[in-house]
Structures are given as structure tokens and as C-alpha cells.
Amino acid sequence: xxxxxxxxxxxxxxxxxxxxxxxxxxxxxxxxxxxxxxxxxxxxxxxxxxxxxxxxxxxxxxxxxxxxxxxxxxxxxxxxxxxxxxxxxxxxxxxxxxxxxxxxxxxxxxxxxxxxxxxxxxxxxxxxxxxxxxxxxx
Amino acid sequence: xxxxxxxxxxxxxxxxxxxxxxxxxxxxxxxxxxxxxxxxxxxxxxxxxxxxxxxxxxxxxxxxxxxxxxxxxxxxxxxxxxxxxxxxxxxxxxxxxxxxxxxxxxxxxxxxxxxxxxxxxxxxxxx
Numbered sequence: 001x002x003x004x005x006x007x008x009x010x011x012x013x014x015x016x017x018x019x020x021x022x023x024x025x026x027x028x029x030x031x032x033x034x035x036x037x038x039x040x041x042x043x044x045x046x047x048x049x050x051x052x053x054x055x056x057x058x059x060x061x062x063x064x065x066x067x068x069x070x071x072x073x074x075x076x077x078x079x080x081x082x083x084x085x086x087x088x089x090x091x092x093x094x095x096x097x098x099x100x101x102x103x104x105x106x107x108x109x110x111x112x113x114x115x116x117x118x119x120x121x122x123x124x125x126x127x128x129x130x131x132x133x134x135x136x137x138x
Numbered sequence: 139x140x141x142x143x144x145x146x147x148x149x150x151x152x153x154x155x156x157x158x159x160x161x162x163x164x165x166x167x168x169x170x171x172x173x174x175x176x177x178x179x180x181x182x183x184x185x186x187x188x189x190x191x192x193x194x195x196x197x198x199x200x201x202x203x204x205x206x207x208x209x210x211x212x213x214x215x216x217x218x219x220x221x222x223x224x225x226x227x228x229x230x231x232x233x234x235x236x237x238x239x240x241x242x243x244x245x246x247x248x249x250x251x252x253x254x255x256x257x258x259x260x261x262x263x264x265x
Binding site: 025028029031032033049050053070071073074075077078079081082083084086087090093097111112114115116117118119120121122123124125126127128129130 | 161162164165168171173174175182183185186189206207209210211213214218229232233235236237240242244245247248250251252253254255256257258259260261262263
């Protein structure tokens with residue numbers, strides 16, 4: 001039988017995929033900006049937009065990162081439930097603001113702290129639910 | 139302008155659904171292999187090659203490409219913050235789909251946690 005236990009190691013790998021994912025989003029946003037003169041009226045417009053986007057090196061850098069995320073992500077999924085892995089991956093919403101405090105000395109508003117607090121509670125509940133499943137199977 | 143916003147919201151929902159479908163296909167392919175990996179590089183690479191031979195993974199991949207194309211379009215129109223806060227609903231889709239399709243046991247704790255996360259992400263993204 002498969003063991004589906006959530007370990008610190010898995011959480012760390014989830015966090016790693018998150019950091020990589022944030023990086024891909026930044027790459028994709030940067031490449032999408034090169035094609036902001038987009039018009040959805042015609043198919044020619046769409047192709048023109050896509051060819052502009054794909055000529056940007058950032059989209060390729062993003063895609064390379066997507067490949068490495070896929071490898072890490074599928075090995076994580078071989079160990080735990082999808083409904084546990086996906087919520088816990090939301091940890092990046094906590095890590096990015098914390099990193100921006102430590103490295104960039106940014107100030108975080110009260111409202112944002114509240115949001116971070118909510119996410120943290122959510123992650124704790126989901127982790128607990130994974131432990132609960134483990135014990136009920138035995 | 140209002141109509142444009144509704145269209146963008148609709149597109150973000152579509153990307154969320156595509157992402158969910160992609161995850162479902164991937165997870166079901168991984169379940170069908172029935173392996174629990176240790177984080178050993180050679181084993182992981184062998185595993186990924188085995189995975190790449192399953193058609194389900196490629197169907198999921200098509201959905202993620204579709205989702206990426208729509209997402210790129212969405213990002214050219216609205217802020218990343220706004221797009222992310224709407225996209226947070228995909229946590230709910232994932233929980234629903236895991237329960238219904240993959241038959242994972244999503245208990246009240248997991249639902250509550252998921253809802254907390256969605257609320258938290260909306261708060262974090264919108265300010």
C-alpha cells in the first residue's frame with residue numbers, strides 16, 4: 001500500500017516549485033508585455049501576438065522552468081493527495097511577502113498581514129487533514 | 139469597459155478549469171503507475187520517462203498549453219494581482235475535482251483550510 005504522509009521534505013519541495021512558479025509568472029508577464037498591441041478581432045491578430053510573445057527570450061526561460069516544475073511536481077504527486085498538494089503550494093503567498101521584508105525591507109500593510117494569516121491557517125488545516133487521513137487508514 | 143471585464147473574468151475561470159483538468163489527468167496517470175518515489179534523481183528521471191509514455195499526461199499537457207495561451211492574453215489586459223486573486227478559485231475546483239473524480243477523501247478540515255487559503259489570497263492580492 002502507498003504511504004501518503006506529508007513530510008517536511010515534501011513541503012520544502014512544494015515551496016521550491018512555488019518559487020519556480022512565481023518566476024515563470026514574472027517571465028510570462030514580461031513576454032506578454034511585448035505584445036500589448038493585441039487585437040482579438042482577427043486570427044491574424046492572434047498569430048501576430050503569439051509570434052511576438054514567442055520571439056521574446058523570457059517566454060522560453062519560463063517554459064524551461066515549467067519543465068523542471070513538472071518533474072518536481074509529479075514526484076510530489078506520487079507521494080501525496082492532489083487536494084493536499086495544491087493548497088499547500090499556496091505557501092508562496094506567504095514566502096514572497098516575507099522574503100520582500102527580509103531582502104528589500106518593504107513594509108507590509110495590516111490588510112496584507114491579515115491575508116497572510118488566513119493562508120497560514122488554511123495551510124495548517126490542510127496539513128492536519130492529511131495526517132488525519134493517515135491515521136484513519138490504519 | 140464593464141463588458142470587457144466580464145469577458146476577462148470568464149477567461150480566468152476557463153484557465154482555472156483547464157488547470158484543474160490538467161492536474162486531474164496528471165494525478166490519475168501518476169496514480170495508475172502506483173509508485174511512491176523517493177527523491178532520488180535517477181529514479182525520478184526514470185519515473186518521468188514512464189509518465190511521458192502515458193497518453194493521459196499529454197492530454198493534460200494540451201489543456202495546460204491552452205490555459206497558458208489564455209493566461210498570456212489575460213495578463214496583457216489586466217494586472218497580475220487582479221488576475222491572481224480571481225485565479226484563487228482554482229483551489230476550490232481542485233478540491234471538488236479531487237473528491238469527485240479522484241475519490242480522495244476531502245474532509246471538513248481540508249475544505250475549511252482550502253476556503254481560508256482562497257480568502258487569504260484574495261486579501262493579499264487585492265491590496
